[in-house]
Amino acid sequence: MIVDNGKRRSLVIAGVFDGECGESEGVLSFIPNLFGKPAVTARGGLLDGDPVSLSIEAAPDGRFFTAKYRRIA
Amino acid sequence: MLAHLIALGVLTVPTQPPADVGSVIAGTQRTVSPLQVPSSAAVGDNVPLGAYRWPAPMEPADRAPYAFDWSKILGTDEKIAEITRVTMSAAGAAVGVEIDSSTGRRPIISENGKAIQLWFLCLDAFQDNPVFGGNGVNITVTCRVRTDASPYKQFERTAVLTVRQQ
Numbered sequence: 001m002i003v004d005n006g007k008r009r010s011l012v013i014a015g016v017f018d019g020e021c022g023e024s025e026g027v028l029s030f031i032p033n034l035f036g037k038p039a040v041t042a043r044g045g046l047l048d049g050d051p052v053s054l055s056i057e058a059a060p061d062g063r064f065f066t067a068k069y070r071r072i073a
Numbered sequence: 074m075l076a077h078l079i080a081l082g083v084l085t086v087p088t089q090p091p092a093d094v095g096s097v098i099a100g101t102q103r104t105v106s107p108l109q110v111p112s113s114a115a116v117g118d119n120v121p122l123g124a125y126r127w128p129a130p131m132e133p134a135d136r137a138p139y140a141f142d143w144s145k146i147l148g149t150d151e152k153i154a155e156i157t158r159v160t161m162s163a164a165g166a167a168v169g170v171e172i173d174s175s176t177g178r179r180p181i182i183s184e185n186g187k188a189i190q191l192w193f194l195c196l197d198a199f200q201d202n203p204v205f206g207g208n209g210v211n212i213t214v215t216c217r218v219r220t221d222a223s224p225y226k227q228f229e230r231t232a233v234l235t236v237r238q239q
Binding site: 001002003004005006007008020021022023024025027028029030031059063064066 | 155156157158159160161162163164165166167168169171172174179180204210
């Protein structure tokens with residue numbers, strides 16, 4: 001039996017979020033805590049200090065946002 | 074060579090420990106019952122269509138059991154043989170909600186083989202998080218089980234847990 005509780009990772013998205021997000025099965029989840037720009041317009045950030053490109057979607061209830069990411073080499 | 078050593082008992086092959094079996098004590102308000110044909114209603118929060126929702130919300134400081142009752146999916150004589158995987162969503166990880174795997178609270182299969190029980194916990198550092206105020210947050214938990222049918226069947230369902238201050 002595998003119990004997967006995901007993990008928390010440091011995420012910085014300029015004007016959107018700076019803090020710990022959750023990750024499970026390759027998806028990041030966060031509630032924006034900065035208000036510089038709409039979260040869905042962001043295209044990149046720093047995940048654990050490493051630059052990543054992001055594809056962000058709003059959850060229907062408007063609180064959480066989810067993001068798929070790809071490391072920028 | 075390895076096969077010989079295994080056959081002679083010199084080497085052992087690591088195997089998954091058998092699933093724990095015990096009494097499911099979660100009440101009806103903390104139980105979801107997946108159907109053969111799930112609803113196609115949207116639940117929200119990027120949750121799969123037709124996901125089930127535990128009626129009872131969880132207060133972040135609570136330690137209480139929740140259950141999946143698979144009896145409407147399983148055949149009459151069919152039982153759950155193994156809980157393959159239990160996965161907390163990224164949203165749950167973000168707000169410190171975890172599936173408890175401590176002694177006495179790790180996921181178990183009911184004695185009749187038709188249900189499984191999980192305990193959740195919210196890490197102490199997150200319990201006063203303002204996101205749990207008001208309507209709280211909806212997080213998803215996905216559970217995959219295998220049955221004792223031959224060949225085995227495998228089912229995976231997602232349920233929504235509302236976590237809010239009460």
